[in-house]
Amino acid sequence: MTTSTALLTADLVGVAVFAASGASAAVAKRLDLFGVVFVGFVAALGGGIFRDLVIDEVPPLAFADWRYATAAAVTAVAVFWLHPQLARLRTTVLVLDAAGLGLFTVTGTLKALDAQVPAVGACVIGMLTAIGGGLGRDLLTGEIPVVLRREIYAVAALAGSIVVAGLHGLGYAGPVPLVTAAVLIFALRLVALRRRWGAPVAPLRSPRTRGPGPDPEW
Amino acid sequence: MTTSTALLTADLVGVAVFAASGASAAVAKRLDLFGVVFVGFVAALGGGIFRDLVIDEVPPLAFADWRYATAAAVTAVAVFWLHPQLARLRTTVLVLDAAGLGLFTVTGTLKALDAQVPAVGACVIGMLTAIGGGLGRDLLTGEIPVVLRREIYAVAALAGSIVVAGLHGLGYAGPVPLVTAAVLIFALRLVALRRRWGAPVAPLRSPRTRGPGPDPEW
Amino acid sequence: MTTSTALLTADLVGVAVFAASGASAAVAKRLDLFGVVFVGFVAALGGGIFRDLVIDEVPPLAFADWRYATAAAVTAVAVFWLHPQLARLRTTVLVLDAAGLGLFTVTGTLKALDAQVPAVGACVIGMLTAIGGGLGRDLLTGEIPVVLRREIYAVAALAGSIVVAGLHGLGYAGPVPLVTAAVLIFALRLVALRRRWGAPVAPLRSPRTRGPGPDPEW
Numbered sequence: 001m002t003t004s005t006a007l008l009t010a011d012l013v014g015v016a017v018f019a020a021s022g023a024s025a026a027v028a029k030r031l032d033l034f035g036v037v038f039v040g041f042v043a044a045l046g047g048g049i050f051r052d053l054v055i056d057e058v059p060p061l062a063f064a065d066w067r068y069a070t071a072a073a074v075t076a077v078a079v080f081w082l083h084p085q086l087a088r089l090r091t092t093v094l095v096l097d098a099a100g101l102g103l104f105t106v107t108g109t110l111k112a113l114d115a116q117v118p119a120v121g122a123c124v125i126g127m128l129t130a131i132g133g134g135l136g137r138d139l140l141t142g143e144i145p146v147v148l149r150r151e152i153y154a155v156a157a158l159a160g161s162i163v164v165a166g167l168h169g170l171g172y173a174g175p176v177p178l179v180t181a182a183v184l185i186f187a188l189r190l191v192a193l194r195r196r197w198g199a200p201v202a203p204l205r206s207p208r209t210r211g212p213g214p215d216p217e218w
Numbered sequence: 219m220t221t222s223t224a225l226l227t228a229d230l231v232g233v234a235v236f237a238a239s240g241a242s243a244a245v246a247k248r249l250d251l252f253g254v255v256f257v258g259f260v261a262a263l264g265g266g267i268f269r270d271l272v273i274d275e276v277p278p279l280a281f282a283d284w285r286y287a288t289a290a291a292v293t294a295v296a297v298f299w300l301h302p303q304l305a306r307l308r309t310t311v312l313v314l315d316a317a318g319l320g321l322f323t324v325t326g327t328l329k330a331l332d333a334q335v336p337a338v339g340a341c342v343i344g345m346l347t348a349i350g351g352g353l354g355r356d357l358l359t360g361e362i363p364v365v366l367r368r369e370i371y372a373v374a375a376l377a378g379s380i381v382v383a384g385l386h387g388l389g390y391a392g393p394v395p396l397v398t399a400a401v402l403i404f405a406l407r408l409v410a411l412r413r414r415w416g417a418p419v420a421p422l423r424s425p426r427t428r429g430p431g432p433d434p435e436w
Numbered sequence: 437m438t439t440s441t442a443l444l445t446a447d448l449v450g451v452a453v454f455a456a457s458g459a460s461a462a463v464a465k466r467l468d469l470f471g472v473v474f475v476g477f478v479a480a481l482g483g484g485i486f487r488d489l490v491i492d493e494v495p496p497l498a499f500a501d502w503r504y505a506t507a508a509a510v511t512a513v514a515v516f517w518l519h520p521q522l523a524r525l526r527t528t529v530l531v532l533d534a535a536g537l538g539l540f541t542v543t544g545t546l547k548a549l550d551a552q553v554p555a556v557g558a559c560v561i562g563m564l565t566a567i568g569g570g571l572g573r574d575l576l577t578g579e580i581p582v583v584l585r586r587e588i589y590a591v592a593a594l595a596g597s598i599v600v601a602g603l604h605g606l607g608y609a610g611p612v613p614l615v616t617a618a619v620l621i622f623a624l625r626l627v628a629l630r631r632r633w634g635a636p637v638a639p640l641r642s643p644r645t646r647g648p649g650p651d652p653e654w
Contacts, residue, residue: 032417035366063339121499148471250635253584281557
């Protein structure tokens with residue numbers, strides 16, 4: 001198996017896992033079969049479509065290579081029919097999702113750097129590649145995106161994208177540093193899940209200003 | 219009337235019908251006049267803007283040709299003032315909407331094929347051209363998109379786009395096969411409305427796994 | 437200070453103010469620190485990213501120049517920690533927001549005109565540059581966008597963009613007419629706030645059709 005075949009395989013596994021998360025959310029919201037496939041498609045490919053639009057790689061890969069849309073659709077249909085059995089795979093899915101997070105962040109950051117986007121922008125694009133699909137999934141199913149509410153998820157992606165941009169800036173371009181960054185994201189995400197790490201939430205009102213006073217929301 | 223004039227006229231009628239559906243949803247949500255016009259604009263032109271971005275036809279037609287934005291805005295203002303009377307036109311609107319669905323799918327698929335997008339991607343883009351505006355309308359008015367929940371709507375569009383891509387692949391490029399595909403979508407949609415066809419919804423729990431057990435949603 | 441430095445400074449102040457509005461909405465929705473920064477980023481830069489995509493200026497400025505993302509992120513973090521104190525700055529924030537509205541509309545309209553977008557489309561793009569971030573902020577926090585519901589906000593932007601396009605069509609290109617348009621938007625917005633002007637809302641049912649009859653929503 002060549003490197004590019006390995007990368008394509010990994011990419012399609014990531015697409016399938018993200019499609020499963022979208023399809024599963026859609027089933028829980030009682031969407032019909034088309035809705036389940038569509039939300040699966042957006043969860044799997046929405047981040048990559050956004051990435052390709054901002055780096056001007058058109059048509060986006062999701063439309064240019066039929067294997068991406070097909071992988072997403074087949075997975076979503078499978079979830080539609082099999083979802084009660086899938087409940088037992090919860091842990092497997094979370095682990096695969098963490099792997100997808102690592103992979104999509106690293107490839108997204110790299111594609112942005114290759115398209116001459118400066119480092120800060122490339123890190124943001126890499127992170128958006130990985131979390132964009134989940135944002136779309138939550139908006140379509142009427143939820144405030146879960147990635148904005150709790151858990152270390154996007155922050156793990158951002159940390160990995162900074163490592164990729166840093167190594168790229170230092171001239172490291174081979175596969176080893178990239179795999180390192182992907183594994184870092186994967187590990188950070190799993191440890192965060194295990195230890196229930198979460199980002200802090202602001203107190204709605206500091207003790208000092210409690211009591212009559214101006215409305216704290218403006 | 220030349221072919222291109224006929225096509226432009228049909229396109230603008232489609233824009234007006236979709237704008238009416240958006241404006242009407244916005245009136246029902248008590249949005250102000252600007253909100254009604256804006257949701258009408260998104261419902262009418264959102265799908266086409268997305269199509270033009272992914273096939274790199276910039277600026278999108280909605281911004282490049284003033285007649286599109288004007289048709290959407292004028293229709294939305296008319297709905298704002300006249301909407302109680304429009305209630306009587308419910309059937310007319312559903313029929314025109316089905317015609318718009320057929321037209322937008324066929325032109326969207328064709329434009330994608332002409333931009334060298336492979337067949338599978340072109341079909342998805344064609345369908346998104348037709349349903350994208352309605353998705354935007356529902357997101358802006360705080361609803362889970364109706365196209366994901368019930369009825370044969372996007373599936374009719376997808377069937378028509380596959381016919382367009384198939385005929386295109388076989389070398390048929392004249393207006394007759396395209397009109398056939400548009401009529402197919404139109405007829406499928408009307409029959410589905412008439413017979414209340416809907417796509418299936420997954421049972422939330424299969425009988426076999428009912429009772430104590432793992433959470434079916436992951 | 438040269439003109440371009442002045443413009444960059446003004447632009448970054450606009451970014452900071454819009455980021456503060458997004459971060460503040462996210463704090464009120466109990467999002468975590470990442471969510472607050474992300475919503476701040478979208479509120480500040482979402483409109484500009486959309487503008488750059490439709491005029492094909494890729495990668496969008498928000499990713500090409502690190503100062504934009506940094507200004508948004510730093511402001512959002514500051515709001516996260518300081519928001520109870522910021523409640524006292526409500527008036528200041530509304531005034532700065534009106535200034536940002538004027539600035540983003542004028543620069544957005546101009547960039548679209550410079551990219552050869554015809555006048556009507558350029559006005560719509562200019563307005564979307566200014567209101568797009570707020571739309572994204574409201575969608576991410578689960579609200580029907582406030583700009584669609586009440587107050588003169590987008591309409592002030594649209595009026596200013598028409599002035600810019602008109603002056604551009606007449607050949608005026610210097611800074612004076614542009615500043616005039618920005619000040620017009622700023623003043624319109626402040627007067628609307630002060631006098632509680634709002635756009636009209638359609639009655640859900642006209643007196644004539646009240647009583648038994650067809651469902652007014654279709």
